Amino acid sequence: MKIQNYRQVAGAEAAPGVVMRVVAGPDEGAPTFVMRVFEIEPGSATPHHTHPWEHEMFVVEGQGTLKSGDSEKPLEPGDAVTVLPDELHSFFNSGKDMLTVICVVPLVDSKMPGMTVQN
Numbered sequence: 667m668k669i670q671n672y673r674q675v676a677g678a679e680a681a682p683g684v685v686m687r688v689v690a691g692p693d694e695g696a697p698t699f700v701m702r703v704f705e706i707e708p709g710s711a712t713p714h715h716t717h718p719w720e721h722e723m724f725v726v727e728g729q730g731t732l733k734s735g736d737s738e739k740p741l742e743p744g745d746a747v748t749v750l751p752d753e754l755h756s757f758f759n760s761g762k763d764m765l766t767v768i769c770v771v772p773l774v775d776s777k778m779p780g781m782t783v784q785n
Contacts, residue, residue, distance in 0.1 A: 668694045672703045683710025683759075691778055699770050700778045704757070706730065706765040711758040717779060721771040723747040729761030741765075 670689060677685035684706050691700035704712065706728070714733060723746070730741040733756045734749075741747070741757070749755050759765035771779060 675703075677705070680704065681711065681713055683707035684712055688778065692773065692776060697773070699772055702769045702771070702778075704765075704767045704769055706757060706759040706767070708759050708762055708764075712756045714754060714756040716752050716754050718751050719772050719774065719779060720751055721749050721769060723749065723757070723770075724768045726766040726768060728759060728763050728765030730765040730767075731758045731760045732756075733758060 668690075672687050672689045675687040675689050677687045680686040684704060687703045687705075689701050689703055690696050703726075706712065711733075725741050725743050725745040725747075727743050732739045732741055732747060735754045740760075757765070757767060773779075
């Protein structure tokens with residue numbers, strides 16, 4: 667068992683204005699899933715992308731918008747999102763404060779999987 671504060675985990679830039687912190691995964695001995703915390707600055711977004719696996723997200727703080735294909739839905743703290751395989755999506759911070767979301771993805775071949783970015 668490992669306990670750590672996500673703020674003390676080194677972050678990596680996932681996109682301009684978007685920091686991803688891997689808080690549970692292979693390095694922590696997790697055999698099946700990766701848990702990541704994304705911090706999205708106001709006016710920034712994750713890439714509009716797809717991937718062949720589902721993933722789940724939970725909004726911790728901030729206001730945002732989920733873009734899925736051509737539709738957009740508002741996000742607020744407490745919202746849980748299920749993104750199905752091959753569903754085109756991105757998360758945009760439409761608020762004035764940091765948008766923080768927890769994201770869980772499955773391990774693929776014992777590694778954190780990548781994504782296909784759409785223009």
